[in-house]
Amino acid sequence: MSxxxxxxxxxxxxxxxxxxxxxxxxxxxxxxxxxxxxxxMMIHAGFLAYEMGASRSKNALAAGIKNILALxxxxxxxxxxxxxxxxxxxxxxxxxxxxxxxxxSQSMGPDVQDMGTGIFWAAFALFGATTGSILSGAVIExxxxxxxxxxxxxxxxxxxxLAGAWGWHPDGWLxxxxxxxxxxxxxVVHAVAGFFTLGVLINLGARKGKxxxxxxxxxxxxxxxxxxxxxxMIIFGFFGFLGGCxxxxxxxxxxxxxxxTPTNLSAFAFNTLMGFAxxxxxxxIATRDPFWTMSGGLVGIISVAAGLDxxxxxxxxxxxxxxxxxxxxxxxxxxxxxxxxxVGAVAVHGFTGMVAVALVGVFAGGTPNVNxxxxxxxxxxxxxxxxxxxxGFIPGYGISFLLKKLNMLRVSEACEDIGIDEVxxxxxxxxxxxxxxxxxxxxxxxxAGPHDNSDDQLTPQGA
Amino acid sequence: MGSSITTWENxxxxxxxxxxxxxxxxxxxxxxxxxAGLIGYIVKHENEAFKQHK
Numbered sequence: 001m002s003x004x005x006x007x008x009x010x011x012x013x014x015x016x017x018x019x020x021x022x023x024x025x026x027x028x029x030x031x032x033x034x035x036x037x038x039x040x041m042m043i044h045a046g047f048l049a050y051e052m053g054a055s056r057s058k059n060a061l062a063a064g065i066k067n068i069l070a071l072x073x074x075x076x077x078x079x080x081x082x083x084x085x086x087x088x089x090x091x092x093x094x095x096x097x098x099x100x101x102x103x104x105s106q107s108m109g110p111d112v113q114d115m116g117t118g119i120f121w122a123a124f125a126l127f128g129a130t131t132g133s134i135l136s137g138a139v140i141e142x143x144x145x146x147x148x149x150x151x152x153x154x155x156x157x158x159x160x161x162l163a164g165a166w167g168w169h170p171d172g173w174l175x176x177x178x179x180x181x182x183x184x185x186x187x188v189v190h191a192v193a194g195f196f197t198l199g200v201l202i203n204l205g206a207r208k209g210k211x212x213x214x215x216x217x218x219x220x221x222x223x224x225x226x227x228x229x230x231x232x233m234i235i236f237g238f239f240g241f242l243g244g245c246x247x248x249x250x251x252x253x254x255x256x257x258x259x260x261t262p263t264n265l266s267a268f269a270f271n272t273l274m275g276f277a278x279x280x281x282x283x284x285i286a287t288r289d290p291f292w293t294m295s296g297g298l299v300g301i302i303s304v305a306a307g308l309d310x311x312x313x314x315x316x317x318x319x320x321x322x323x324x325x326x327x328x329x330x331x332x333x334x335x336x337x338x339x340x341x342x343v344g345a346v347a348v349h350g351f352t353g354m355v356a357v358a359l360v361g362v363f364a365g366g367t368p369n370v371n372x373x374x375x376x377x378x379x380x381x382x383x384x385x386x387x388x389x390x391x392g393f394i395p396g397y398g399i400s401f402l403l404k405k406l407n408m409l410r411v412s413e414a415c416e417d418i419g420i421d422e423v424x425x426x427x428x429x430x431x432x433x434x435x436x437x438x439x440x441x442x443x444x445x446x447x448a449g450p451h452d453n454s455d456d457q458l459t460p461q462g463a
Numbered sequence: 464m465g466s467s468i469t470t471w472e473n474x475x476x477x478x479x480x481x482x483x484x485x486x487x488x489x490x491x492x493x494x495x496x497x498x499a500g501l502i503g504y505i506v507k508h509e510n511e512a513f514k515q516h517k
Contacts, residue, residue: 104487
């Protein structure tokens with residue numbers, strides 16, 4: 001015998017279904033950003049490989065430890081004040097009430113009724129770590145680890161997220177006043193980080209031997225293959241990064257950009273891949289150099305990231321090719337000016353990111369915004385691009401200038417000669433590199449019988 | 464001792480000391496101290512290492 005179906009029972013069943021659906025939708029949002037965050041970790045694996053490879057072997061571990069510690073300091077400092085800066089400063093330099101984003105707020109911890117804050121905080125913390133790591137490669141082989149950590153905390157947990165509050169927040173003044181459009185963070189992450197890096201490089205100076213009688217010398221990476229693999233890992237991680245830039249909405253809205261305009265992952269997929277391919281071609285034509293060819297993939301993605309939702313894929317490809325050529329020109333210009341950027345970060349991220357923001361105004365000007373924000377214009381994008389560059393450059397220059405005056409910025413000359421690994425890290429990346437094949441091993445052979453190696457004692461090399 | 468809940472009924476923020484802002488401020492200061500201390504520790508180590516390799 002079945003229960004009688006009434007209007008009330010149908011309504012109750014519908015409400016139960018609705019609640020279940022909404023719960024699962026909220027969980028899907030969490031799942032999406034969880035995996036974006038995880039994939040972004042690959043960016044850091046990539047930075048680790050590529051910067052260690054780009055260093056000479058005497059500095060390889062110093063480059064690596066710098067990257068690992070960058071994550072370790074940016075994550076807690078982004079918890080302490082980064083998330084609050086994003087929520088408090090959409091209007092400029094005067095904070096609005098954002099008490100819920102402070103680290104002693106009930107919102108900043110496990111809460112069964114809040115399925116958004118933690119996962120968005122995590123994604124933004126990893127954006128911050130990526131931003132802080134952009135500085136890392138440019139300054140290898142002569143910056144003190146401590147100075148780098150101070151600088152990367154400012155960049156990764158304060159400066160870029162202030163740019164994010166201005167240009168990414170729904171109430172950010174760059175959006176509400178200028179119609180700013182930068183969906184893939186060409187400006188708020190890459191331009192800011194690149195020009196912050198330029199400010200630091202001016203004070204840090206070149207690696208010893210980089211310029212001889214004013215002529216720039218090539219300081220070869222100790223492992224070019226590792227740098228190439230590292231760069232490809234960064235590209236992989238970019239899919240998490242760019243996925244984290246899109247908004248997974250509840251209800252029937254679907255995907256939107258961070259500016260609440262409609263888009264979808266298909267749009268991002270078209271232009272991310274076309275930009276990647278175009279950038280490689282541009283940098284290959286400009287240099288025929290493996291390092292720059294692979295860096296071209298980054299240039300290509302960054303060059304179209306600001307308008308990832310708007311460009312036709314063929315246009316994205318052409319922009320990326322041209323920006324690949326232009327980024328190399330800019331890198332050469334910087335070198336002529338006496339700037340030693342060991343990995344081309346200022347050109348790849350700063351220059352490309354800044355131009356990418358302006359290009360949205362060129363190619364997508366007139367695109368409407370929503371919620372009363374003005375349409376996209378070239379003037380608005382160009383103004384914002386300059387603001388992003390200055391927002392990075394001024395603190396980068398200022399803080400590194402202060403560290404230089406305190407003699408805290410650069411390693412000692414002897415340390416630079418010997419290698420930071422031996423002096424500061426106290427480890428060797430390739431300890432067996434100079435051991436002749438015929439030398440007795442320091443390590444006991446566990447498979448040898450007692451007659452072969454009876455005492456199993458460590459034997460000094462060459463003894 | 465740190466639990467902020469006594470039941471799972473109608474729970475929202477349930478993490479340890481969620482109901483004790485003073486404790487959360489103290490923990491935040493602790494995090495600040497550890498990060499600053501780490502950097503200070505590295506500065507000290509670098510100064511000593513550079514002295515040994517003049």
